[in-house]
Amino acid sequence: MLGSFSSNSFVSSSVLHLHPTTRPVSILLAVNNFQNQIYPRVSPILSLLQQQQQKRFIRGGGRGGNRGNTYQPSTLKRKRRLGFLARMKSLTGRKIIKRRSLKGRWYLSH
Numbered sequence: 001m002l003g004s005f006s007s008n009s010f011v012s013s014s015v016l017h018l019h020p021t022t023r024p025v026s027i028l029l030a031v032n033n034f035q036n037q038i039y040p041r042v043s044p045i046l047s048l049l050q051q052q053q054q055k056r057f058i059r060g061g062g063r064g065g066n067r068g069n070t071y072q073p074s075t076l077k078r079k080r081r082l083g084f085l086a087r088m089k090s091l092t093g094r095k096i097i098k099r100r101s102l103k104g105r106w107y108l109s110h
Helices: 002-018 025-038 044-059 075-082 084-089 091-103
Strands: none
Touching: 075 084, 084 091
16 A cells, blocks of 8 residues: 555656646635636626616616506596596595586596
């Protein structure tokens, strides 16, 4: 065993002499620290989130997002909610009708 151990150390030292381009560990650490300062490592999940945010703001949608299809008119729902009979059912609705008639509105409700 001792013979094989000494031959391994001999081979490893001879390899270092054959490759003069290998750098000492301290130089490699300095280069890695310099690269980390210039190009900080970001986790893959964080980089995906950043890409999605950039795409979202490029398209024009902010946090809520503007889809553009928020108002889909329905005459039945409009009449049910804002119609004359719906206004007359409640006290606040009657106040709205009275206020609009005093103001001189041509249309009191839908």
